[in-house]
Amino acid sequence: MTNALLAISPLDGRYSELVDDLRSYLSEYGLIKYRLMVEVEYLAFLSRSGITAIGQAEIEAARSVLRSFDLSSAEAVKSLEREVGHDVEAVVRYLKSNLVELGARSASVWVHAGLTSEDVNNIAFSISLRDALKEVLLPELERICRRVAELSLREKGTLMLARTHGRPAVPTTLGKELAYHGSRVLWWLERLREYKFPGKVSGAAGTYAALVEVLGKQAKERARQFVESLGLEFVELTKQVVPSDRYAPLLDSMSSLAMALTDFSRDLWLLCALGYVNVLPKGVGSSTMPQKANPIEAENAEGNLEMAATVLSFVARRLMTTRLQRDLSDSTIRRNVPVGVAHLLIGVRQLSKFLNRIEFASEAMFDDLSSHPEVLSEAVQVRFRRYGIDVLDELRSTLGRGLNLEESVRRLAERYGVRPEDTLPSNFREYIGLAEELAERFHDECLRRLRRGESD
Secondary structure, three states: OOOHHHOOOOOOOOOHHHHHHHHHHHOHHHHHHHHHHHHHHHHHHHHHOOOOOOOHHHHHHHHHHHHOOOHHHHHHHHHHHHHHOOHHHHHHHHHHHHHHHOOOHHHHOOOOOOOOHHHHHHHHHHHHHHHHHHHHHHHHHHHHHHHHHHHHHHOOOOEEEEEEOOEEEEEEEHHHHHHHHHHHHHHHHHHHHHOOOEEOOOOOOOOOHHHHHHHOOOHHHHHHHHHHHOOOEEOOOOOOOOOOOOOHHHHHHHHHHHHHHHHHHHHHHHHHHOOOEEEOOOOOOOOOOOOOOOOHHHHHHHHHHHHHHHHHHHHHHHOOOOOOOOOOHHHHHHOOHHHHHHHHHHHHHHHHHHHOOEEEOHHHHHHHHHOOHHHHHHHHHHHHHOOOOOOHHHHHHHHHOOOOHHHHHHHHHHHHOOOHHHOOOOOHHHHOOOHHHHHHHHHHHHHHHHHHHHHO
């Protein structure tokens, strides 16, 4: 395909620019290159372990094949795959032929020795996904966390009407509400940082049979050394495939993160609908209505995040099963993990754009809050309890009959012999509890934890 207009997937068409930096990790080209890297590193491991007589010159030749790998190299591998009908075997043949051309025929004999294709695939999958998260997704999540922390501190005292079930509830502050969403993103970011990517080298049925022939009686421990040398957590007991219990937590975490961000997108959209957020003009908002400035990034983020959550959640569940020692139905499903990650990345980036294209309408928020003085009734009934008086049902009755809160409080105060001013807050700010403190604390804690994560 030479023209993005011919793309079937929006990831390679309409949204291609938003995911370009994932391609070196999660594309077919990226997968081929990571497979080649695993084969080269395995050769190097055989050499330094003293298992073979492969010298440093041969290892350097293998590393040069990896360093020079580019799109034309990947095309050569795909050409081999069309000939042999096997993707990993194509990589093996590509490396062997290049080693022969470079005068390292003795090393070519040991390429893929004792391995099965899934030994290569699982490691390539783990490392490519690890690198994509570390280099692309996690920095985007850090940026959105910092932006939300900044906004939550700035708006910590901006009064706002809270709604439960869509109805007026109590006063809150915009900063506290933003801090809530930011804290969810931060929590999932830390879970992704902490995840230990798995890897295995255990042969065609997980028995290490071929590896014992190559690595000797210490095959399992040497396999562990190899996997751990690549920064992965060794999985000892497997079928041909790594048990997907190891991948499910990561995929579920990304799926849950996507839904947490979906919730944030929807809340921002609702704030726009309520007039609490002004969307700065960008391009044409409507083909017919000149006044329109739409929350398109929030809407686009929502859709892509839901796609990510659905894809990643499905893959996490489906990979939990494989027939007997191995079947290929999981392979095509696993290839869709990059699709889920790409939709997640688009959602995060669109949400970040939206947060930079809006202004908060504090006066409109306060005006809306002021039109609902009844939201202080919770404070009234709690303050009456200080005097040992329960007026909850009476307040429900009087407010339900349309009596305003101030008049209701005056009548109740007279009946029970207390001063109205002792039971009715003098203003809305008097009844926001710890909202400002919570926003400040999130800001400080977020920045501290992000700095700690960067130093780990």
